[in-house]
Amino acid sequence: MSSPLYPVRQLPKQSPILDWIDRLALVAIVIGLGVLLGLQYMEPDKRVLAVAAATIVIGVAWRLDMVSAIGVLILALPYPRGTTFGSTNLALILLVLVIYLLRVTQREAPAPSKAPTDAPLGAFFLMVVLSFYNIPNARHLYFALQQFQLFVGTQLVFWLVVNNIKSEADLKRLHSFQTVVILSVCLVAIWEVNHPGGRLVPGWIEFTETHGTEFDTKNLRVGATFYDFELLADFSGLNLLFLTFLFIRAEDLYRRLWFGALIGMSLFVMFATVTRGPLVSLTVALTYLAILMRRHIKLVPLVMTVSLILGAFFGMNYFVANFTRSGDLFARAEHTQMVGWMPDSRAGAWTDAWTRAWEHPFIGHGPYYSAERGLKLWYWPHNLYLYVANAVGFIGLGVFMWFMSTLWKLTKPTVDHFRGGRYVDAYLFIAHVQVMFFLVDQFKIEYWRNPTYQFQVWLMFAFWVGAYKVSKLPPAEARLAPRAA
Secondary structure (H helix, E strand, O other): OOOOOOOOOOOOOHHHHHHHHHHHHHHHHHHHHHHHHHHHHHEEEEEEEHHHHHHHHHHHHHHOOOHHHHHHHHHOOOOOOOOOEHHHHHHHHHHHHHHHHHHHHHHOOOOOOOOHHHHHHHHHHHHHHHHHHHOOOOHHHHHHHHHHHHHHHHHHHHHHHHHOOHHHHHHHHHHHHHHHHHHHHHHHHHHHHHOOOOOEEEEOOEEEOOOOOOOOOEEOOOOOHHHHHHHHHHHHHHHHHHHHHHHHHHHHHHHHHHHHHHHHHHHHHHOOOOOOOOHHHHHHHHHHHHHHHHOOHHHHHHHHHHHHHHHHHHHHHHHHHHHHOOOOOOHHOOOEEEEOEEEEEHHHHHHHHHHHHHOOOOOHHHHHOOOOOOOOOOOOOOOOOOHHHHHHHHHHHHHHHHHHHHHHOOOOOOOOOOOOHHHHHHHHHHHHHHHHHHHHHOOOOOOOOOOHHHHHHHHHHHHHHHHHHHHHHOOOHOOOOOOOO
16 A cells, blocks of 8 residues: 555566566475475474574565564564573564565564653663663673663664554564564473473473473473563463453454463463462553442453453463473462562562662662672672662662653553453553563562563564554544555
């Protein structure tokens, strides 16, 4: 579709001979990749697989429109590989960025536009840069630069997604890619449950640190490609809300079966992490959801819904605890003890992080959180807000909360139900509940410490901001905004 602002460039017709050459070349490439993947299935080599994956991603991204190219990037983000220049995620992000900028300059894609989050994100970026002033030595500087590189990568992903969601159709397509990511992460986690200490792809996707008790037959805690069970639990809880929205909005039986299966897998993975935090966060989020929907709530459906949720939770916990290698989440929650107002598993980490934050209260210690300082061992803060205060100071924490409050306002729903109305408005409704879940859950964990999971968080932020921008368009434009070919 063309428009006066973004005219379609008419390409000259290709001769029949060149057309046949293109087709034969494509067939040869497909056959070659098929043979290569078959050989690698029998005897996998991490270098060959990484190069093949990169080749496929680059080729697909170049040929597709921008939304589909970003979708391919989304599929690749949970599976980075380390290289001499950094993570493969950064290389793929830069590739998609170059493709986007080329298409913008050639008027084949809409130019970037302002977003309500530009000011707080710019201020937060500045605080991250200023925090380098307090880095004590070259060793810490090396790790701080690695963390800064990851931070820049997440900002580029955020920027690319926000500036390429121009309609509800774009948002739905990116959501479809995200459901495939959820499926792949869940399948990896399920494989990890059944293969503790195993290597799914030697040299690339390995779980050599996954161990339990009784010769790895009980009490496993899986982390999938994030290699962190607490963050995998956070991922599962957030996506349970997202998938429930998609399930309710589904218009046919097959889509409901698809989303229902993903809900079941995400619930299984959440319990397989044996992490207590999401139970609390989901309870708060679902209570807030009920408050938002109070006008539509009736007693009998409410009792049935609550009974169904409790039945699903207790049933899944029983299954995971008794028929898998993982542990009993509810039993672990029962043994939680409090030290004052803090859980026993967080008391030491929170106290240390609070003390450490006051050493450089204004601009922080820098983006790298050192686990040691002299003879003192500092644990991860296990709290995003304390982590941010340590990294960029309390001023930086204030700027970050400015950004989060902006997301809270942007997702403030204009509807109070999932069905009917525009897709984008209903999505902002569940996004607002996701914000509540995220704010609560990050009291016991910090996404920033993980080089893979933080991309998922900023991708989610980008969906929220992109949906808000679409929601402000007139209904006809929001359904299918004019775009370049």
